[in-house]
Amino acid sequence: MQDSTMHEVGIMESAMSLVEQHAAAGAGRRVGRVVVRIGALAGVDNQALRFAFDVVSKGTLAEGADFEIEDVPVTAYCLGCEREFEGAGGDFVFACPDCGDFSGEVRRGREMELSRIELI
Numbered sequence: 180m181q182d183s184t185m186h187e188v189g190i191m192e193s194a195m196s197l198v199e200q201h202a203a204a205g206a207g208r209r210v211g212r213v214v215v216r217i218g219a220l221a222g223v224d225n226q227a228l229r230f231a232f233d234v235v236s237k238g239t240l241a242e243g244a245d246f247e248i249e250d251v252p253v254t255a256y257c258l259g260c261e262r263e264f265e266g267a268g269g270d271f272v273f274a275c276p277d278c279g280d281f282s283g284e285v286r287r288g289r290e291m292e293l294s295r296i297e298l299i
């Protein structure tokens with residue numbers, strides 16, 4: 180396993196403990212689908228995350244479940260215009276499409292969370 184994948188495996192391991200708690204509450208039903216929300220700034224590689232899901236879900240109630248990734252785009256906030264806008268083309272600061280000012284106030288895009296677990 181590559182070093183770069185260890186990050187995603189760690190994320191998946193904590194997500195999987197939540198998935199297993201949820202599945203345990205479902206009285207023996209299996210997990211059919213797991214959906215996670217990943218922000219564009221979360222520093223998560225989707226392909227590595229899929230791989231990590233396969234590895235971590237082996238032998239659990241989630242083995243073989245569909246794994247879905249919802250990409251969350253970056254949303255930044257412009258103080259001058261008092262509006263949110265979709266950030267693009269940057270890593271830390273984003274230019275407001277209206278006034279051109281730079282904003283480092285990121286409202287969304289760092290998510291790394293479970294969105295949905297479906298039992299079957």
Ligand SMILES: [Zn+2]
Nearest residue numbers: 257260275278
């Ligand atoms: Zn602005």
